[in-house]
Amino acid sequence: MCCGTGPARPHEARARTRPRAAEPAGLTVRVGGAAARLGPALLLLSACDGRDAAPAAASPPAAPPARFRFVDVAPEAGLVRTTWAGRPDKDHLLDSAGTGVAFLDFDRDDRLDVFVVNGWRVEGSEVLERGRHALYRGRADGTFEDVTESAGVGGGGDWGCGVAVADADGDGWPDVLVTSFGSLALYRNRGDGTFEDVAEQSGLVAPTWNTGAAFLDADGDGDLDLYVAAYIDCTMDQVLAARPSLDWKGVEKVAFGPFGLKGAADRFFRREADGRYADATEEAGLRDKALGFGFAVRALDFDDDGDADLFVANDSDPNYLYRNDGGMFTEVGTWAGAALDGNGAAQACMGVAAGDADGDGLTDLFVTNFADDASTLYRARPGGVFDDVTAHAGLRDPSYGPLSWGTAFADLDLDGDLDLVEVNGHIYPQADRHPELGQSYRQPAQLFENDGGGRFADVSAQAGPGFATARAGRGLATGDVDGDGDVDLALSQLDGPPVLLRNEGAAPGAWLTVACEEAEGGGPVIGARVTLTAGGRTQSRDVASGDSYLGSHDARAHFGLGAVERADEVRVHWPGGGESVRRDVPARQVLVIRRGS
Amino acid sequence: MQVSRSVMLLGLTAAGAVALAFTVLRAPAETATPAQLVASYDSLANAILAVKATEDHIVRAILASGYAEAQATVERAKAALDAGDAAKARPELETLAALVAQLGTEGDNAVAGIRKRLLEGGHHHNAEGEQQGVFDEGYVVVTKAAKKTLLDASKAIAGAKDSKALSAAWAPVESTMSGLMKG
Numbered sequence: 001m002c003c004g005t006g007p008a009r010p011h012e013a014r015a016r017t018r019p020r021a022a023e024p025a026g027l028t029v030r031v032g033g034a035a036a037r038l039g040p041a042l043l044l045l046s047a048c049d050g051r052d053a054a055p056a057a058a059s060p061p062a063a064p065p066a067r068f069r070f071v072d073v074a075p076e077a078g079l080v081r082t083t084w085a086g087r088p089d090k091d092h093l094l095d096s097a098g099t100g101v102a103f104l105d106f107d108r109d110d111r112l113d114v115f116v117v118n119g120w121r122v123e124g125s126e127v128l129e130r131g132r133h134a135l136y137r138g139r140a141d142g143t144f145e146d147v148t149e150s151a152g153v154g155g156g157g158d159w160g161c162g163v164a165v166a167d168a169d170g171d172g173w174p175d176v177l178v179t180s181f182g183s184l185a186l187y188r189n190r191g192d193g194t195f196e197d198v199a200e201q202s203g204l205v206a207p208t209w210n211t212g213a214a215f216l217d218a219d220g221d222g223d224l225d226l227y228v229a230a231y232i233d234c235t236m237d238q239v240l241a242a243r244p245s246l247d248w249k250g251v252e253k254v255a256f257g258p259f260g261l262k263g264a265a266d267r268f269f270r271r272e273a274d275g276r277y278a279d280a281t282e283e284a285g286l287r288d289k290a291l292g293f294g295f296a297v298r299a300l301d302f303d304d305d306g307d308a309d310l311f312v313a314n315d316s317d318p319n320y321l322y323r324n325d326g327g328m329f330t331e332v333g334t335w336a337g338a339a340l341d342g343n344g345a346a347q348a349c350m351g352v353a354a355g356d357a358d359g360d361g362l363t364d365l366f367v368t369n370f371a372d373d374a375s376t377l378y379r380a381r382p383g384g385v386f387d388d389v390t391a392h393a394g395l396r397d398p399s400y401g402p403l404s405w406g407t408a409f410a411d412l413d414l415d416g417d418l419d420l421v422e423v424n425g426h427i428y429p430q431a432d433r434h435p436e437l438g439q440s441y442r443q444p445a446q447l448f449e450n451d452g453g454g455r456f457a458d459v460s461a462q463a464g465p466g467f468a469t470a471r472a473g474r475g476l477a478t479g480d481v482d483g484d485g486d487v488d489l490a491l492s493q494l495d496g497p498p499v500l501l502r503n504e505g506a507a508p509g510a511w512l513t514v515a516c517e518e519a520e521g522g523g524p525v526i527g528a529r530v531t532l533t534a535g536g537r538t539q540s541r542d543v544a545s546g547d548s549y550l551g552s553h554d555a556r557a558h559f560g561l562g563a564v565e566r567a568d569e570v571r572v573h574w575p576g577g578g579e580s581v582r583r584d585v586p587a588r589q590v591l592v593i594r595r596g597s
Numbered sequence: 598m599q600v601s602r603s604v605m606l607l608g609l610t611a612a613g614a615v616a617l618a619f620t621v622l623r624a625p626a627e628t629a630t631p632a633q634l635v636a637s638y639d640s641l642a643n644a645i646l647a648v649k650a651t652e653d654h655i656v657r658a659i660l661a662s663g664y665a666e667a668q669a670t671v672e673r674a675k676a677a678l679d680a681g682d683a684a685k686a687r688p689e690l691e692t693l694a695a696l697v698a699q700l701g702t703e704g705d706n707a708v709a710g711i712r713k714r715l716l717e718g719g720h721h722h723n724a725e726g727e728q729q730g731v732f733d734e735g736y737v738v739v740t741k742a743a744k745k746t747l748l749d750a751s752k753a754i755a756g757a758k759d760s761k762a763l764s765a766a767w768a769p770v771e772s773t774m775s776g777l778m779k780g
Contacts, residue, residue, distance in 0.1 A: 260717050290706035291713065318702070318709065331706060332691070335698035335751040344701065344745040345733065385752050 065506035067413050068447060068459055070466030070489065074500040078144040079114060084121040084131040085472075085494035089429055092242035093232065093257050094181060094209070095122070096427035098405065098474025100162040100550030101492040103481065104174050106151075106189055108522065110590070111138035112481045112554055114490055115153070116498050117160035117178055125240040130157045133178060134498075142482055152195050158183045159236075162550030166215035166224055169275060172522025179210035179228060179550070181236065203277040208264045209234065214546025215526050216299035216308040217575050218284060219327035223271045224526060224545075227286070229294030229312055230264035232257060244430075249437060252430040258316050263291030266312065285322075285329040286310075292317035296352040297546050300363050301529070302336075303384035308527050308575070311338065313349035313367050323384070335385075338365060338378050342388030347373055351476070351549030355409030355418045356540055357393070358454025363542065366395075368404035368422050368549070371439055375399040375407070375422060379454070395420075395448060398458035402443045403427065406476025406549040410487045411560030414509025416537055417450040423473035423491050423549070442470035445491065466501035473499075477547075479554030485511040485588055487558055492551075510561040510587035516543050516572055519596045524555035527575030534587075535564035561587050652722055656737040657778065659704045664774050667696040671767050678760040690763070694755035697770050701747030703739050712736075738777055746773045 074080070086095025099117035106113050118131030132154035136144035148154045158180035168175040173189035177199075184204045187195035199205070209231045218225040244253040265288040270280035281287055288294070292314035299308045303323060310329065312320040318340055321333035333339030341347055348370035357364040362380035369375050374396040378386035390396045402424035409418040424443035431439040447463045448456035460467045466489075475492035482488060482502060491499040516528040528543040541557035561567065567585040572593050574580070580593050670693040677686035699705050703712070712735040715722075726732040731740050739747070746769050753766035 260719075262717060263713065290709040317713070318706075320706075332695065334702055334748065335691075335694035335755055337748075337752050340748065344741065344748045381756070383756050385755050387752075 066462065066464060067505055067507050068449070068462060068467075069464035069504040069506070070447075070501040071464055071504055072466050072469065072499050073502045074498055077142065077500055078146065079116075079134075079136055079490075079498045079500050081116070081118075081134045081146065082131075082495065082497055083116055083492050084119045084129060086120060086122045086239075087124070088495075089244060090255050090427060091244055092239045093255050093427070094119075094159065094239045096255060096494065097161065097211070097231070098425075098472075098494050098550075099160055099492050100212075100548070100552075101406075101475035101477045101490050101498060102163045102165050102176070102552035103477045103479035103490060103554040104165040104176070104552065105138075105554075106135070106174055106176070107137060107193055108173065109138075111140065111483070112479045113137050114144065114477075114481075114498065114500070115163055115165070115176060116490075116492055117163050117475075117550070118155065119161075120159045121495075122240065127240070130155075131160070133160055133163075135176075138481065147193065151193060152197075153178075153187050155180070156183070156185065156197065158185075161209070161211050162213055162546075163552060164213040164215055164226075164546040165552040165555070166526050166545035167518075167523050168215065168224055168226075168271075170223060170518075172518060172520060174522075174524070174555075177204075177213055177215070177226065179206075179213050181209050181239075182207055184210060184213075184228065202275065203279075204269060206230070206267050208267075211295050212297035212313075212546060212550050214297040214299045214310065214544065216310065216545075217527055218268070218308060218324060218329075219270065220307060220576060222576055225271050225280075226269045226277065227266065227297055227299070227310055227312075227546075228269070229266045229297050230288075231293050231295065231315070233262040233264040233291075248428060248430065249434075251434050251437070252428070254428045254430055258293045263288075263293050263317070265291060266294050284327065285331075288320075290317060292320065295350050296549050298352045298354050298365075299527070299544055299546065300354045300365075300542060301527075302363055302365075302380065304362070306573075306577075311352060311354070311365060313352045314346075315350065315370075316346060316348045318346045319349055319367065332384075337386040337388070341374075341376050342390070347376060349376075350403075350405045351407045351422070353407040353409045353420065353548065354542070354544070357409065357418055357420075357450065359417060359452070359537070359539070361538065361540060363540075364454075366407055366409065366420060368399075368407045371401065371403035371426060373400065375404050389454075393454055394456045394458075398446065398448065398460075401438065402446065403439075404446075405474045406491065406551060408476055408478045408489075408548055408553060410478045411511075411558065412447065412487055412503060413449065413505055413507035414486060414511050414560035414562065415452070415507065416509070416535070416539065416560050416562045416564075417452045419450050420448040420456060421476060421478075421489060422446050422448075423471075423476045425472035425474065425494065440470065442472050444468060444470050445473055445476075464504065466499070471496065471499065475549055475551045477551045477553050478558075479556075480513060480558060485513075507560075509563065510565050512559045512561060512567055512570070512585065512587050513590045514541075514557040514559070514570060514572070515590055515592045516555075516557070516574075517592055517594045519594050521594065525574065525595060526555070529573040530557040531569075531571045531573070532559050532567050533569045533571075534559075534561050534567040556590065649722065653737055656703055659708060660700060660738060660774070660778065663696050663700050663704070664778070667693055667700065667770070670696060671763065674757075675760045675763055678757070678763060690755055690757055694751045697747055697754055698751035700770070700774065701739060701744045701751065703736055740777075743773050743777055746770075 090096040102115040114136040116134040121129040137147045162179040164177045173191045176187040178185040186199040188198045212229045215224040246256040248254040268281040268286040269277035296313040307324045310322040321338045322329040351368040353366040365378040379389040404422040406423040412419045423445045429441045446460045449459045472494035477490045486503040489501040516525040517523045531540045570582045572580045674689035716735045722737045723732040757763040
């Protein structure tokens with residue numbers, strides 16, 4: 001390793017409770033006319049960012065503080081490498097599917113790092129460049145160092161698609177799974193800043209167009225199994241030979257599919273006692289009988305019975321909702337109401353977010369869809385069924401136009417409820433030649449504010465320059481990258497560098513982040529569920545690996561607390577059983593809770 | 598669709614070549630399509646139409662099988678609910694919900710895979726009905742409206758707490774299926 005990151009501290013040295021920079025070490029500056037506490041990293045970045053972070057003196061006196069304000073700081077922060085996406089005209093759907101992005105803390109220095117999956121640059125049928133994935137290590141000053149090559153995670157030359165982060169081998173260090181067209185890579189974290197790809201030797205072989213993936217303990221044996229979705233059954237020769245051939249609204253030829261093409265089968269790998277993976281797709285009841293065009297995968301306990309179920313967002317086919325009963329799965333999506341929209345139609349689903357949108361304690365699902373069709377909010381009802389409440393929640397009209405991909409529930413204004421983000425961008429660059437059709441290739445991301453009861457308002461126009469810029473967006477990951485207590489956003493886009501939207505909102509709310517770790521430290525513990533009670537309100541989060549669109553969020557559970565400065569109780573339900581409880585917990589800190597403590 | 602067109606074009610070209618050769622070799626010139634080709638095509642037409650009817654019969658058989666299973670299940674579920682045996686009723690209700698949902702989707706995911714393969718090949722059983730918005734793509738018997746009714750009913754069945762609620766949820770299934778199976 002050449003970058004001098006050095007080994008992380010020994011596990012024993014880690015404090016159980018770590019105050020963060022925002023409150024105690026805070027330096028108060030003016031942002032957009034409002035007081036905000038910013039750590040040194042933010043200050044440095046703000047100094048670099050002449051576009052958006054206006055000094056106090058320049059602020060108009062009457063300007064109200066912006067509740068939401070997001071600014072792209074990726075160039076200054078060093079997230080600069082281009083993510084390639086095939087040919088300029090997107091001749092094949094692989095050219096336009098894009099790639100995922102993840103937040104992780106691979107070196108366990110308590111600062112978030114960023115992983116971005118890369119594709120290929122192609123002209124005609126000629127491969128010009130096989131893109132290298134990117135691992136950016138977060139520095140103390142808020143910038144990032146590209147450690148891809150020293151870490152050994154640039155990839156073996158396959159066209160990358162998705163990423164999922166989890167401690168797959170249980171050694172305390174987060175490992176990285178990358179799905180690609182034709183292969184899987186499992187980068188085992190050696191704990192010294194370097195990784196080794198152990199996929200093939202571990203039995204993770206999937207010669208297909210792999211897309212979303214999720215780690216979960218499917219059989220309750222304490223280790224993490226893996227579900228990998230797949231999209232279209234085709235060869236790279238077919239991809240490279242493809243030319244636009246589908247008539248699009250009578251105006252242009254565009255990339256063909258997915259209708260008219262054969263779906264590829266999803267796979268399920270069970271981790272065995274010897275650390276190898278066995279293809280247990282059939283055995284676990286997960287055979288992809290409909291060969292749906294699979295994209296996003298999210299593990300969640302939707303029926304609240306303590307084990308991990310699976311949701312798979314399928315493009316143009318009914319979604320799958322697999323209920324786990326003791327390690328055997330049953331597909332219940334259709335009658336449970338999550339396979340189709342409220343009209344019974346299969347949608348072109350891309351990404352998924354899971355969270356308790358209406359504060360009733362049940363995990364709802366939000367699925368992003370194609371252009372000229374709304375994204376869908378499936379509200380969970382007791383008994384493990386879902387209702388399409390998109391229109392009632394105020395999401396139908398604002399989400400109808402754009403073509404949406406990465407998505408996340410997150411409390412972006414720290415008021416105690418989950419807001420929604422979706423990242424947009426069309427798959428046909430040809431759209432720009434036909435403005436009369438009301439679509440454009442690049443589209444701004446959207447932010448929907450929760451009113452506290454599960455109804456949303458589109459506040460994108462009031463969310464700062466980060467939500468005003470049109471992009472060919474795809475992946476989205478959430479995490480508090482600058483350690484100031486609010487949630488920032490990482491986006492991937494086609495043929496461009498990543499985007500890092502720093503949350504500069506002036507929302508005054510308190511917050512608490514909960515890191516669920518193994519007894520010896522490290523993790524995170526996938527499948528843990530955190531329930532927080534504060535100010536008479538109970539919120540919950542689950543810890544997942546594999547989320548959004550082909551990506552992974554920071555696995556720590558983040559809560560906005562509004563005006564409440566202490567949580568009455570923080571309770572962690574551990575996968576496999578057991579609970580840890582903390583009472584009277586001060587806000588504005590990262591609370592580490594270890595299994596068994 | 599493209600493959601089908603190519604095969605058809607090849608066939609037509611071959612048939613044309615045969616017809617041309619036949620015409621050139623004999624005299625005087627004959628303008629009528631050769632009777633043998635007409636007969637072949639007529640047979641093919643019968644086969645195509647028969648296949649379409651067979652598809653209809655198979656899908657109806659899928660529906661009839663599922664509906665019969667559902668009718669038996671609803672009785673078991675009602676009995677369990679009437680007996681106050683929630684533990685026994687739960688799996689019956691879920692099975693019934695799954696069966697009713699599959700009536701709405703003309704079969705389970707395995708059938709969906711076959712339907713998808715047919716669509717990939719360019720086959721739309723109810724092409725006109727799809728254009729009119731009556732049928733979802735590839736559906737043979739179940740209309741969009743019937744599908745929605747059955748899907749809504751399946752969720753209501755899954756959540757039924759007592760026999761009365763189950764009967765209320767089941768009623769639209771009976772009326773919808775009765776209408777569909779008549780056709």
